[in-house]
Amino acid sequence: MPNRPTLKTIGQLAGLSHVAVSKALRDAPDISAATKERVKKIAEEVGYTPNLAARNLYLQRTSAIGMVVPAMGENTAYGLIFNEISAAAAELGYCVMLGSSHRSVELEVRHCRMMVGNQVGAVVVAPCTSDISHIKAACGPTPAIFIGGKVGPEEEYALLCDYHHSGELAVEHLAGLGHRDIALLTYDPENRTVTQKEEGFSRAMERRGLIPRIVRTGHAGDAMGAGMDGVELLLERGELPTALWCASDYMAIGAIKALKAHGLAVPGDVSVMGHDDLYVDPWPDMGLTTLHTPMAEIGRAAIKLAISLIEGGGQVEPRQVFHSSLVVRSSTGPACRP
Secondary structure, three states: OOOOOOHHHHHHHHOOOHHHHHHHHOOOOOOOHHHHHHHHHHHHHHOOOOOHHHHHHHHOOOOEEEEEEOOOOOOOOHHHHHHHHHHHHHHOOOEEEEEEOOOOHHHHHHHHHHHHHOOOOOEEEOOOOOOOHHHHHHHOOOOEEEEEOOOOOOOOOEEEEOHHHHHHHHHHHHHHOOOOOEEEEEEEOOOHHHHHHHHHHHHHHHHOOOOOEEEEEEEHHHHHHHHHHHHHHHHHHOOOOOEEEEOOHHHHHHHHHHHHHOOOOOOOOOEEEOOEOOOOOOOOOOOOEEEEOOHHHHHHHHHHHHHHHHHOOOOOOOEEEEOOEEEOOOOOOOOOOO
């Protein structure tokens, strides 16, 4: 393997000391513009990349941020959040180290410990449970920034989603279309995100004099299968409502598939809406009404907070609450029956 070009390599070619080369690459004011241009041209030709580990050691700081999520893939929103976080970090000269816990507390702890061992400046965590004591213990003095809805506002660094508000939006939309028989489909495991959706839905229904029905089936790891199971259970009981709100878009897609398999029309027989606004690329023809989670805003806020904690002196709000917004498409319509 060829040796990696260093500052000394460029210095030998440019007839300069490695100190002068370093200054030229950093646009130091005591180096002439002509020298800077010549040094940068040589650096590009030899394929020089800065040794960030050495620079960070010298500056006594880090340019890495950790991120741990429960899962990656088409059944989750975490891929989109990571894309936003990594892009925002790169713009500010930081890289992001990603770990997926596969919804395992033990693996969550292992990722956090390895990231802290690799000297990340902060760890952004979307925890797989509402109990986060193990994460705090694993991170130690390294700041842990929690995102999503599974932790409470009492946490020191938390970017939260208000899923009570989501329940209000869902019921407001469906009741406004004349639906009185509305059911919420959720899944295990139970956590703050699930319970907030259930509580927000129940309160919104009761305020309107409607009876809330909640069916929890399946697991978040197979949200589409859980949606299909929920519809099958309602049909088996003879309790199919005129409208379904599902805990996630993928659960809603499963519910729609099950309804259509039984010859039922969406929204003609049953209106269906989801949560997150993720489905568009895999199922562009579904026309799913949903609640948009502001993933881009959450990602940018997480990076701003992380860098503020790493570099110090920033005035960034350590706790922020984000709200979903309604996106109406074609999977919801007027109630077909009383």
